[in-house]
Amino acid sequence: MSRLKGQKRFHSFDDVIAALRNDSTNFASFHWSIGRLPKLKGPSLAPKGDGHPVLVLPGLVASDTSTRPLRSFLKNRGYAVSGWRQGRNLGLRDGVQRAMVDLVHELSDSHGRKISLVGWSLGGVYARQLAKMMPDRVRSVITLGSPFAGNPKATNAWRVYEMASGRRADEEDVRFGGSLAGTPPVPTTAVFSRSDGICAWQGCMEKPSAWSENIEVESSHCGMGHHPAVVYAVADRLAQPEGKWAPFDRSGWRSMVYPDPAR
Helix, strand or coil, X not given: CCCCCCCCCCCCHHHHHHHHHCCCCCHXXXXXXXXXXXXXXXXXXXXXXXXXXXXXXXXXXXXXXCCHHHHHHHHHCCCEEECCCCCCCCCCCCCHHHHHHHHHHHHHHHHCCCEEEEEECHHHHHHHHHHHHCCCCEEEEEEECCCCCCCCCCECCHHHHHHHHCCCCCCCCCCCCCCCCCCCCCCEEEEECCCCCCECHHHHCCXXXXXXXXXXXXXXXXXXXXXXHXXXXXXXXXXXXXXXXXXXXXXXXXXXXXXXXXX
């Protein structure tokens, strides 16, 4: 196997587990560790996808550039992946909602299948609202450090949002999916971290139910989109057969990487 620039070699299963937990481990190293694990007689990681479309939405003031490593990884897993195609995410300015709705329709129609939505931070808030508006077109939702459940000002970025968007942080648009805290009517996973550093982690948690769950990781907010444990969790959730969703399995080696979110 050829090595990517900047890759680190992992010589044991314990090394790979440490890398999965390490926020500073670079993404190239994660690619290599995924391929190496079976040779270490460890579990087979990052399952292949079934080819369904996945839309990845960036966080506040970020663009598709920020989600490129995640999208590249998911593409290599077999998904039809798309960025949001709107430059920097500066909030719900005029035309942003319409463009996202149109893109969901485009991806769903062109592939003839429901799509999954993965959103980082503010992008995850959008993903949830889009799923509430179009549950017939959305297969699942995964949010990464998205502050949908608490006070909109319980983040260190609310002033940036207001300056960028020209809207109040606590302003909800009833035409865009209704209440932010309401759970989408599709399988929903909220990935959060108690060491987020930007958003209050309590506001990034979903109410667990038969179709919703929380996955805790040890990550910074700005590292979520390329943190190895987050990327693995996203791949694991997306790989579930449509209509056969089940909660994330923390048993075995995963218990060393993913803390109990209910602790």
